[in-house]
Amino acid sequence: MSLRKALIVIILILIVDQISKIYIKMHFELNEDITIFSWFKIAFVENDGMAWGTKLSDFVSFISDESAKLILTLFRIVAVTGIGIWLLDVTRKKKSKTLVFAIALIFAGALGNIIDSVFYGVLFSDSYMQVATFLPEDGGYAGIFHGKVVDMLHFPIWSGVLPEWLPFFGGKYFSFFDPVFNVADIAISTGIGILLIFNKKAFKDTPKTEISDEVSHNNSV
Template sequence: MSLKKASIIIIIILLIDQISKIYVKTHFVIGEDVTVFSWFKIAFVENDGMAWGTKLSDFFTFISDKSAKLILTLFRIFAVTGIGFWLVDVVKKKRSKTLIFAIAIIFAGALGNILDSVFYGILFSDSHMEVATFLPEEGGYAGVFYGDVVDMLHFPIWSGQLPEWLPFVGGKTFSFFDPVFNVADVAISTGIGILIVFNRKAFKEEETKTELPDLESHNNLV
């Protein structure tokens, strides 16, 4: 796969991700949801931390929430830069299409969430109790690097009471699937899943190249 094709995939994912986020941000207030199907809702929430709203300050209590947010955003920028270099490298070395595709969608997802963290704070007004406006005259709800990631995809597939006979959790109310996420998260998860499930196929060409010296040595011996 060429870098041009990989770039097209990245742009498509970024467009879908950002359009969906901007639409929700400018049409919903935080906590508002719309039922599309019984098992799927558009539910607007904002995440100022990591997965499931976890923050660095939850683990390191000596770090303030603001500092934790900045560290997380800078780490995301560092990580996506590394993924970008990795993508260019595997394209130049003509690795498998599976590997290039997986890295491309991971890069697109990571970049999509970084755009929220870096720019949304200065581009939009606050979404609490009112619908946010784009480029408000009074300024955004946060500074550069302090924006929150917009999430909206919610799949409450099942909820109910667990059987009493189950150890530890029997009789408790359980719901699947509680997390709310976005298109960028889907891209990242899908890319990682491809690398795990199709690991041998993704890294096939790298394995082949490592075997070539052994084959050449064998031919010389013969």
């Protein structure tokens, strides 16, 4: 898979991700949701932490939420830079299409969420009890690097009380699937899933090029 094709994948994911986030941000109030199907909702939430809303300050008590947010955003930038270098390397070495595609998905998803973290605080007003405005006259809801990631996809597939006969969890209320996520998260999860499930195919040895085949043929002659 060439770098050009990988870039097309990345750009398409970024476009869909950002359009969906901007639409939600400018049409929904925070925590507003609409039911599409019984098992699928559009639910606007904002995440200023890591996965599942976890914050660095939850683990390191002496770090303020603001400092934790800045550290997390800077870490994401460093991480996505490393992923970008990895992508350039595997395309240059003509590694498997599976590996290149997976890395492109992860890169696109990570970059999509970084855009929120870096710029959304400056570009949009707060969404609490109101629909946000783009480039508000009074300034955004936070400074640069302190924006919140917009999530909106919710799949409450099942909820209820588990049967009493189940060990440990019997008789307790359970719901699946609670997390709210976005297109960028789907891209990251899919890319990681491909690397885990198709590990051997993704990291197989690079096939010999026509040039090395020609060299081998000449040596045998």
